[in-house]
Amino acid sequence: MAHNPLVSIVVPAHNAEATLARALDCLLDQEIADWEAIIIDDASTDRTPAIIGRYVEHDARFRTLSSCAHSAAGARNSGISMARGQWLMFLDADDWVDASFLAKMLAALKAAPDAVAAYCGSRRVMPDGGLTPSSIATEVAIQPFETFARRCAVRAHALLVDRKTIVELGGFDVSLRTCEDWDLWQRLARLGKRWLMVDEPLAFHRTNPNALTSNSTQMLADAEIVIARGFSPDPRVRHPASAHANGAIDANGRTAAEALAWFALWNAASDCGRGSRSINPQFLRALPAGRKWVREIAKVVLDGLMVGSLSVPAQLAARWDRFGGALTELVIELGKVWDDPAAGRRVQYHLEQMLLDLDDLAAPRRLARTLGIRVEARNPTAIELPEGIDQIYAYLMVDGRIEARVQFGALGKVTRRHWIELASQGGGADKSNRFAANASLSRAERRSDRDSHFGKLALLAAEAQGLVRSSAEPAEPLAAPRRKHAADDHDNDRTSFWNRHFATEDPWNYGSPYEQEKYERQLEILPAGPIGRALELACAEGHFTRQLAPRVGHLTATDISNVAVERARARCSDQPNVEFGVLDFSADTLPREMDLIVCSEVLYYLDDLAELRRVARKLVEPLAPGGSLISAHAFVLRDNVERTGFDWNTFGAQAISETLAATEGLVLEQSIQTELYRIDRFRRLSPDDVATEPMIDHVPIRAPIGIGVARNIVWGGARALRRDVARTERRQRIPVLMYHGVSDDGPAALARFRLTPAAFASQMAWLRANGFHAIMSEQLEWSIANRQPFAGRPVLISFDDGFQNFADHAWPILRANDLTAEVFLVTDLVGQSAQWDAVSGPPTQLMDAGTVRRLAGEGAFFGSHLATHRAIDGLSTSDLAAELLRSRMFIERWTGRPIASFAAPFSVTDRRLGRLARECGYRIGFGGRHGPANLESDPIDLPRIEIRGDRSLADFVVRLEAALE
Numbered sequence: 001m002a003h004n005p006l007v008s009i010v011v012p013a014h015n016a017e018a019t020l021a022r023a024l025d026c027l028l029d030q031e032i033a034d035w036e037a038i039i040i041d042d043a044s045t046d047r048t049p050a051i052i053g054r055y056v057e058h059d060a061r062f063r064t065l066s067s068c069a070h071s072a073a074g075a076r077n078s079g080i081s082m083a084r085g086q087w088l089m090f091l092d093a094d095d096w097v098d099a100s101f102l103a104k105m106l107a108a109l110k111a112a113p114d115a116v117a118a119y120c121g122s123r124r125v126m127p128d129g130g131l132t133p134s135s136i137a138t139e140v141a142i143q144p145f146e147t148f149a150r151r152c153a154v155r156a157h158a159l160l161v162d163r164k165t166i167v168e169l170g171g172f173d174v175s176l177r178t179c180e181d182w183d184l185w186q187r188l189a190r191l192g193k194r195w196l197m198v199d200e201p202l203a204f205h206r207t208n209p210n211a212l213t214s215n216s217t218q219m220l221a222d223a224e225i226v227i228a229r230g231f232s233p234d235p236r237v238r239h240p241a242s243a244h245a246n247g248a249i250d251a252n253g254r255t256a257a258e259a260l261a262w263f264a265l266w267n268a269a270s271d272c273g274r275g276s277r278s279i280n281p282q283f284l285r286a287l288p289a290g291r292k293w294v295r296e297i298a299k300v301v302l303d304g305l306m307v308g309s310l311s312v313p314a315q316l317a318a319r320w321d322r323f324g325g326a327l328t329e330l331v332i333e334l335g336k337v338w339d340d341p342a343a344g345r346r347v348q349y350h351l352e353q354m355l356l357d358l359d360d361l362a363a364p365r366r367l368a369r370t371l372g373i374r375v376e377a378r379n380p381t382a383i384e385l386p387e388g389i390d391q392i393y394a395y396l397m398v399d400g401r402i403e404a405r406v407q408f409g410a411l412g413k414v415t416r417r418h419w420i421e422l423a424s425q426g427g428g429a430d431k432s433n434r435f436a437a438n439a440s441l442s443r444a445e446r447r448s449d450r451d452s453h454f455g456k457l458a459l460l461a462a463e464a465q466g467l468v469r470s471s472a473e474p475a476e477p478l479a480a481p482r483r484k485h486a487a488d489d490h491d492n493d494r495t496s497f498w499n500r501h502f503a504t505e506d507p508w509n510y511g512s513p514y515e516q517e518k519y520e521r522q523l524e525i526l527p528a529g530p531i532g533r534a535l536e537l538a539c540a541e542g543h544f545t546r547q548l549a550p551r552v553g554h555l556t557a558t559d560i561s562n563v564a565v566e567r568a569r570a571r572c573s574d575q576p577n578v579e580f581g582v583l584d585f586s587a588d589t590l591p592r593e594m595d596l597i598v599c600s601e602v603l604y605y606l607d608d609l610a611e612l613r614r615v616a617r618k619l620v621e622p623l624a625p626g627g628s629l630i631s632a633h634a635f636v637l638r639d640n641v642e643r644t645g646f647d648w649n650t651f652g653a654q655a656i657s658e659t660l661a662a663t664e665g666l667v668l669e670q671s672i673q674t675e676l677y678r679i680d681r682f683r684r685l686s687p688d689d690v691a692t693e694p695m696i697d698h699v700p701i702r703a704p705i706g707i708g709v710a711r712n713i714v715w716g717g718a719r720a721l722r723r724d725v726a727r728t729e730r731r732q733r734i735p736v737l738m739y740h741g742v743s744d745d746g747p748a749a750l751a752r753f754r755l756t757p758a759a760f761a762s763q764m765a766w767l768r769a770n771g772f773h774a775i776m777s778e779q780l781e782w783s784i785a786n787r788q789p790f791a792g793r794p795v796l797i798s799f800d801d802g803f804q805n806f807a808d809h810a811w812p813i814l815r816a817n818d819l820t821a822e823v824f825l826v827t828d829l830v831g832q833s834a835q836w837d838a839v840s841g842p843p844t845q846l847m848d849a850g851t852v853r854r855l856a857g858e859g860a861f862f863g864s865h866l867a868t869h870r871a872i873d874g875l876s877t878s879d880l881a882a883e884l885l886r887s888r889m890f891i892e893r894w895t896g897r898p899i900a901s902f903a904a905p906f907s908v909t910d911r912r913l914g915r916l917a918r919e920c921g922y923r924i925g926f927g928g929r930h931g932p933a934n935l936e937s938d939p940i941d942l943p944r945i946e947i948r949g950d951r952s953l954a955d956f957v958v959r960l961e962a963a964l965e
Helices: 020-028 048-058 072-082 101-111 144-148 163-168 180-190 216-230 256-273 291-309 313-337 341-357 416-424 443-447 453-469 494-501 513-524 543-551 562-571 609-620 653-661 722-728 748-753 757-769 777-785 804-816 835-840 849-858 877-895 913-919 953-964
Strands: 007-013 035-042 062-067 087-090 095-097 115-125 159-162 194-206 370-376 391-398 401-409 533-537 554-559 578-582 594-600 623-634 666-673 677-684 695-698 736-739 772-774 793-801 822-825 861-864 901-903 924-930 942-946
Touching (some): 007 020, 007 072, 020 048, 020 095, 035 048, 048 062, 062 072, 072 163, 087 101, 087 163, 144 180, 159 163, 163 180, 180 216, 216 256, 256 291, 256 313, 291 341, 313 341, 391 416, 401 416, 453 877, 494 562, 513 543, 513 623, 513 677, 533 543, 543 554, 543 562, 562 578, 609 623, 653 666, 653 677, 748 835, 757 953, 777 793, 777 924, 793 804, 804 849, 822 901, 849 861, 849 877, 861 877, 877 901, 913 924
Parallel strands (some): 007 035, 007 087, 035 062, 115 194, 370 391, 554 578, 594 623, 666 695, 736 942, 822 861, 861 901, 901 924, 924 942
Antiparallel strands (some): 087 159, 095 194, 115 159, 391 401, 666 677
């Protein structure tokens, strides 16, 4: 019995005298010898039969037969009918494989007996011998059928397939002139069996300008048939996997029409590479226009260009004149079929950048929108901008070496001085002082040439300023930088401290419902019966004095601040039983024989517990026996970090009450306690008095709590105190949180970008309870510039878009947790709605300028989200500069503050943005990178952490804790 080889190699050949020997020689070089080669002479009229004859004569593993199929499919089927091996390989007469191909492919198949096919990576070979980079479709090993339903992801000779299975499937479809291999791989994959990937470029494909693949019309017609089969049942496959019986799944809108559009795009690009256009742009309509697909679209176009122009990637920019016009027209057509010209520009920018990334710029490369050049950094010359060009891609050269690469948006002529500035900032050149000195340019120098880049930028700035001045919105004066008031510092002179404190009238909002409810409860706890003489310590401006006076015979109201006493005197001028005096109760002698002493919200300000104990003993002396001392003070976290309290750097109600209760001569009679404060009534014991159990009343706080009070409260206790972590922790990283909307309602499609108010409140409460404090982008930039580690646990909270629901829901929650945020506004649409989200449902209302002005006054910060919310990478350089300038100027008008920050719409950036943003007055920018910022970050391209509305509080905590590690 004759030996059956392990592999049968089917080689169709038609007029292949120039390449056949190379293909057959690669078989003789194989490390595995157990194979047969069946060479099919498909009606050749050249020396192909003679070449075949020589190989058949010298090696019995070569066999031959003649065919008149005039098609690769028919010739291959003839070979299949003669094949005896377990595995089949299809090698075209102008291709070849590496000497290790069979060994490596068979080793993979031997290790996985259930596999039906193995495939490897491949490279194209251009007519000049140039090799393209290796390509391999990793997704085939993961989901073979879903891949082949949409595209031909593996070359014919990069495969070993099971022969019996191919025979059962009926071999190649001879009705297809092209795409017949794709059709067969699709049928094979529909069986649901395993495909193996050998991740090496072992197959080589010679690109032939006369190949059938150059007939894009035929290719598209055949591909439409194959894709339609992939998205429907295929009766030719008798036993498909159940998951594939009815065809591919329309996943995420990725339909047969889209698959055909991708194939049409490749063919259209290939046509452009040949300098022609034959594809109807309507075939491209189903291509996804979203910015996340730009890179994929550019890659497909690049691949098609290589084949059509017979160029390796590094040659494409230099050969732009051959195909650039046709390619630019194709991209413009894409923008038209998408009804989105900006999307077309986005593809153009990205594609040109890819081409220049691959080029050595040995000579200037003028593309459609980008000029690629080399510049002598030591002696640069001015560059006039060609028509249509608005981006420069340059290598800065020193001594014939590439010192740095710069890419930037250009509005006009790039002057010599401009190049010097660029050189001084590039590639570390200034370390050795190799570039020209005095690289920084004055504003006057930049504007001296109206046709230069900076001259045109100045014109755009003037236009933006004119728009801002003509706006109907009134301008706020630019606020001076905030400076720390001297009164914020520790001051040993208490009198001076309190006089400065009362320089602002009603500093604690004494008339608020919260304070008034507290006063009512102090009145409730007064001892029963008539009260003769009373002393009020720290009467402040007399708000409580006025309410206490009718309840006592005579009231002495005192305060350390003469400013406060004078206001109290004026407020109580109609109360004849009140006398006022300036008194420091810690240092001065207290009036004697008092029936009542009221000491409210003041004992915190004593220096320490030792002074508190001394003052407590002092308060006993002026009380008549049986007299009462009323103390009203808030709970402070310093006393008990595990319960609700105020985050003040002092002791609080618990320590005060315990100290007074431990003071000889005092006994607690009654206490009214809320979650935030307690009011105690102590009695001075008579010699024969007997203490009784105090009466404790726990009552709710019914009054609304104003923001001035709420911002100091940590509800439920704290896990860490800000001042403690600020003293002990230093870190290199900081989380910058990115939010969008805070609302209970909105389109389901946008749920990811929307938190409920309850969820947002939980997150902010967690930050507050764990010792985080909010900083702004300018503080972040300062730390980066000075390499200054962050103290404590800082967080930067940012909101994109400027929704009205930020003002309605997020801002009150932030303020209540003593946090702030930076909101990035879409300035042309302020007061309107988020039209960019209209496809997902009713667009969300945006804040108007008046709301922005109010929130800025309350402590919110604002930055630019540009003017129109268009993605940056689809804007011309002129439009991008205009939006950056206009947006900044309007925000400064509304807020009265200089602003220096922006966030890129859709988190999309390109290489033009950073430099152009700096030139337009920005110093801080947030782009598309994810993660925490650190001291090594580029301040104009800072990363952020997106906080999604469809994630839990636990996920939020994990993200924050990871950012701090």
